[in-house]
Amino acid sequence: MxxxxxxxxxxxxxxxxxxxxxxxxxxxxxxxxxxxxxxxxxxxxxxxxxxxxxxxxxxxxxTGMLYNPPVGLKHLTLLLMVPAMICLVAGFLPAGRIAVAVKHPQVLAVKIWALAHLLSNGETASVILFVAFLAWGVILRISLKRRERRGEAVLPVFKSSRYDTYAIVIGLLLYALMVWRLHEWLIGVSPLPMS
CATH class of the missing domain: 1.10.287 (Helix Hairpins)
Structure with a gap:
C-alpha cells in the first residue's frame, strides 16, 4: 500500500x-x-x-473490500465510460463543440472515469486510487476555473464539428476495445458484469 x-x-x-x-x-x-x-x-x-x-x-x-457494489452499478460504470472515452479523445483533437462546451475535456474524462470506477469497485486499493484521481480532477478544475476568471487559462476555440465526429468515433472504438479485451489485458479484470 x-x-x-x-x-x-x-x-x-x-x-x-x-x-x-x-x-x-x-x-x-x-x-x-x-x-x-x-x-x-x-x-x-x-x-x-x-x-x-x-x-x-x-x-x-x-487489501480487502470496503464495500460490495451491486451488479447494477457495474452496468452504470460501463455506461459512464462512453462519455469519458469521448471526452478523453476530444481533449487530444482540435476543438469541436464537445471541447468548447466542457472546456477541459481530459479533466472531465478523468473525473467521470474515477467516479464510474468508484461505483463498481469496493476494494480498498481501488477506492484509494479512484478517490485520489477524482480529487485531483476536482482540484484541477477549480484551479482552471479561477485561472479562466483571471484570463490566464487558454480555453479551446471552436475549429470544426468534424472533430466531434472524430472524437465520438474514436472514443467509441477505444471503448469497444477496452470492453472487448484491452481492460482485461491491461488491468487483469474484465469490465463486463458477471450477471
Missing part, C-alpha cells in the same frame, strides 16, 4: 505543481531551461506512474 500511495503522491503531485506552487515551474525553467524542465518533469511523472501501477498491483493482492 505504501508504494501505491507514494506513486499517487508523486504522479498526481507532479500534475498539481502549477496549482500548489504557481511560480515554481517558471522559476525552474528560468534556471535550467525549457528542455531540461520537460525532461525532469517527464521523468518524475513516469517514475510516479510506475510506482502507482506497481503499487496498485501489490496492494490489490493484499
Amino acid at each position: 505504501t508504494l501505491l500511495i507514494l506513486g499517487i503522491l508523486i504522479f498526481l503531485g507532479s500534475h498539481l505543481v502549477h496549482v500548489v506552487a504557481p511560480g515554481f515551474r517558471t522559476a525552474v525553467i528560468a534556471r535550467i531551461g525549457v528542455g531540461p524542465w520537460r525532461g525532469l518533469y517527464s521523468l518524475v511523472s513516469l517514475a510516479g506512474l510506475a510506482l502507482l501501477v506497481y503499487g496498485f498491483g501489490e496492494a490489490r493482492a493484499v
Whole structure:
C-alpha cells in the first residue's frame, strides 16, 4: 500500500505543481531551461506512474473490500465510460463543440472515469486510487476555473464539428476495445458484469 500511495503522491503531485506552487515551474525553467524542465518533469511523472501501477498491483493482492457494489452499478460504470472515452479523445483533437462546451475535456474524462470506477469497485486499493484521481480532477478544475476568471487559462476555440465526429468515433472504438479485451489485458479484470 505504501508504494501505491507514494506513486499517487508523486504522479498526481507532479500534475498539481502549477496549482500548489504557481511560480515554481517558471522559476525552474528560468534556471535550467525549457528542455531540461520537460525532461525532469517527464521523468518524475513516469517514475510516479510506475510506482502507482506497481503499487496498485501489490496492494490489490493484499487489501480487502470496503464495500460490495451491486451488479447494477457495474452496468452504470460501463455506461459512464462512453462519455469519458469521448471526452478523453476530444481533449487530444482540435476543438469541436464537445471541447468548447466542457472546456477541459481530459479533466472531465478523468473525473467521470474515477467516479464510474468508484461505483463498481469496493476494494480498498481501488477506492484509494479512484478517490485520489477524482480529487485531483476536482482540484484541477477549480484551479482552471479561477485561472479562466483571471484570463490566464487558454480555453479551446471552436475549429470544426468534424472533430466531434472524430472524437465520438474514436472514443467509441477505444471503448469497444477496452470492453472487448484491452481492460482485461491491461488491468487483469474484465469490465463486463458477471450477471
